Amino acid sequence: MTGQARLRRPGAAVLAAFLRRDLREALTYKFSFVASLAGIFLSSATFYFVAKLVPAGTPSLGPFGGDYFSFAVVGVAFAGLLGMFQEGLAAVVRSAQLSGTLEALLVTPVPVPMVLFGSSLYSLLFQVFRTALHLAVALAFFGLALGRVSGAGVALVGLLTIICFLSVGVLSASFVLVYKTGNPFSWILGTVSGLLGGVVFPVALLPPWIRWVSSLIPVTYALDGMRKSLLASAAFAEVLPDIAALAAFDAVLVPLSLVAFRLAVRKAKRDGTLSHY
Amino acid sequence: MSEAPVLLAEKLVKRYPIFRGFRELVFKPFDRRTVTALDGLDLEVGRGRVFCLLGPNGAGKTTLIKILAGLVLPDGGRALVDGHDVAREPGPARTAVGTAVSDERSFYWRLTGRQNLEFFGALYGLRGAARDRRIEEVLRIAGLDGAAGLRFNGYSTGMRQMLAFARALLADAAILLVDEPTRSLDPQAADRIRSFLRDELAGRQGKTILWATHDLGEAADCADDIAVISRGRIHLSGPAASLAGGGRAALHQAYERAVGGGEGRP
Numbered sequence: 001m002t003g004q005a006r007l008r009r010p011g012a013a014v015l016a017a018f019l020r021r022d023l024r025e026a027l028t029y030k031f032s033f034v035a036s037l038a039g040i041f042l043s044s045a046t047f048y049f050v051a052k053l054v055p056a057g058t059p060s061l062g063p064f065g066g067d068y069f070s071f072a073v074v075g076v077a078f079a080g081l082l083g084m085f086q087e088g089l090a091a092v093v094r095s096a097q098l099s100g101t102l103e104a105l106l107v108t109p110v111p112v113p114m115v116l117f118g119s120s121l122y123s124l125l126f127q128v129f130r131t132a133l134h135l136a137v138a139l140a141f142f143g144l145a146l147g148r149v150s151g152a153g154v155a156l157v158g159l160l161t162i163i164c165f166l167s168v169g170v171l172s173a174s175f176v177l178v179y180k181t182g183n184p185f186s187w188i189l190g191t192v193s194g195l196l197g198g199v200v201f202p203v204a205l206l207p208p209w210i211r212w213v214s215s216l217i218p219v220t221y222a223l224d225g226m227r228k229s230l231l232a233s234a235a236f237a238e239v240l241p242d243i244a245a246l247a248a249f250d251a252v253l254v255p256l257s258l259v260a261f262r263l264a265v266r267k268a269k270r271d272g273t274l275s276h277y
Numbered sequence: 278m279s280e281a282p283v284l285l286a287e288k289l290v291k292r293y294p295i296f297r298g299f300r301e302l303v304f305k306p307f308d309r310r311t312v313t314a315l316d317g318l319d320l321e322v323g324r325g326r327v328f329c330l331l332g333p334n335g336a337g338k339t340t341l342i343k344i345l346a347g348l349v350l351p352d353g354g355r356a357l358v359d360g361h362d363v364a365r366e367p368g369p370a371r372t373a374v375g376t377a378v379s380d381e382r383s384f385y386w387r388l389t390g391r392q393n394l395e396f397f398g399a400l401y402g403l404r405g406a407a408r409d410r411r412i413e414e415v416l417r418i419a420g421l422d423g424a425a426g427l428r429f430n431g432y433s434t435g436m437r438q439m440l441a442f443a444r445a446l447l448a449d450a451a452i453l454l455v456d457e458p459t460r461s462l463d464p465q466a467a468d469r470i471r472s473f474l475r476d477e478l479a480g481r482q483g484k485t486i487l488w489a490t491h492d493l494g495e496a497a498d499c500a501d502d503i504a505v506i507s508r509g510r511i512h513l514s515g516p517a518a519s520l521a522g523g524g525r526a527a528l529h530q531a532y533e534r535a536v537g538g539g540e541g542r543p
Contacts, residue, residue, distance in 0.1 A: 005292040017399030100382025108400040
């Protein structure tokens with residue numbers, strides 16, 4: 001080859017390279033790979049037995065099909081997925097800062113946003129796979145009670161949720177680029193979502209004075225919409241309020257996160273701390 | 278210099294903010310203090326030259342390399358890489374240089390040397406058979422063709438440094454930035470790296486090399502041109518033949534006069 005290599009616009013091939021890299025690395029940790037999948041079975045088994053304590057037809061479970069096991073499994077499976085979308089980007093930035101690979105990635109022609117997305121793609125896809133496997137295990141071995149599934153509801157709620165949580169992830173990554181640790185987005189949303197988002201119990205059980213906080217966090221609408229679409233045989237129109245709420249979150253978070261990320265990269269380059277840890 | 282320089286810095290300024298403790302942040306929130314890394318630095322590197330940037334620790338060498346590599350934005354002045362302003366045209370500027378990030382932590386330790394190069398090759402836009410050919414080529418140039426299938430964590434420090442050069446060569450950029458490439462190497466490995474840069478990359482491949490070092494002997498032996506940097510400024514610059522023509526002792530005296538026995542940034 002003479003002169004400079006013919007450089008093409010980065011795209012699918014670059015993302016594929018990130019995926020291949022991470023899969024190769026993951027396969028060198030075979031026990032961790034297997035243990036991560038085994039954890040799914042144990043989680044389902046735990047909620048299977050906890051569900052025996054909750055009588056069928058409990059009123060607060062009514063809007064979600066009435067079965068606590070199905071309610072909890074969908075909540076836990078999707079909360080794990082949303083957590084990864086919310087924290088995955090920041091985690092890969094932090095990991096690359098600590099491992100020392102970030103600088104080598106940033107001197108390549110690949111734009112910073114694609115470095116960030118590519119670096120987290122494997123974790124995101126693996127978590128999607130884990131979520132699907134979680135539901136499949138619950139269905140095959142523990143009697144997950146799916147209703148008449150609304151494909152349109154699942155697809156739209158899923159898409160808007162992913163956009164929403166990826167935006168939170170970009171905000172988190174922006175914070176980590178500049179301040180390195182102590183990411184408040186992850187802490188606030190991670191902690192609050194577990195308690196107030198209705199992951200393992202219905203939001204309706206919360207005292208009224210705190211229930212209103214649930215309406216301010218996107219996980220409430222994401223899980224609500226997903227459970228109605230998967231478990232409660234809800235018509236598409238019944239999921240529309242959740243879809244509208246998620247769309248509103250997206251409308252605010254997408255531009256906010258993009259601006260924050262641009263400012264964070266610029267500040268880190270100005271301060272000379274892009275690859276510091 | 279008759280031909281346009283491939284690396285150009287004009288009145289380049291970089292100041293880093295000084296870390297402030299909680300107390301200062303609370304009681305003096307607007308008191309933003311900085312330390313000056315580059316203080317109006319001017320530099321020109323001609324095509325095909327081995328240019329050694331010689332200076333003590335904290336002189337500003339790494340900051341200049343990082344600005345040219347697109348990792349740090351300057352606060353003033355401008356820096357051009359093959360005619361592209363690093364602040365205004367970061368994409369073309371980054372593709373015009375190969376930066377040898379010599380930190381051994383910049384690789385994926387559980388992947389083999391070849392797998393690491395396959396990954397970074399993809400980031401440089403190389404695909405399929407062309408990528409594989411280029412990887413074989415840079416492995417051969419770096420003398421690692423026999424070790425390409427070994428995991429990176431099995432490489433010696435010298436092999437890791439050579440793999441960093443192989444990675445920097447993937448895109449076949451005409452300009453290479455190398456920052457203290459012989460640091461932490463034993464004398465024999467350091468000599469191999471020096472002759473690799475001087476004879477192979479500059480001599481046979483015709484690369485322009487900006488080479489930051491604090492080793493006077495390295496600069497005297499390998500450079501076409503030398504610039505002495507201290508406290509963010511170039512104090513002395515010229516062809517190595519004139520600066521080091523009287524041997525290492527003469528270069529040492531010139532260096533001492535230029536730096537004044539001073540250190541760079543603390």
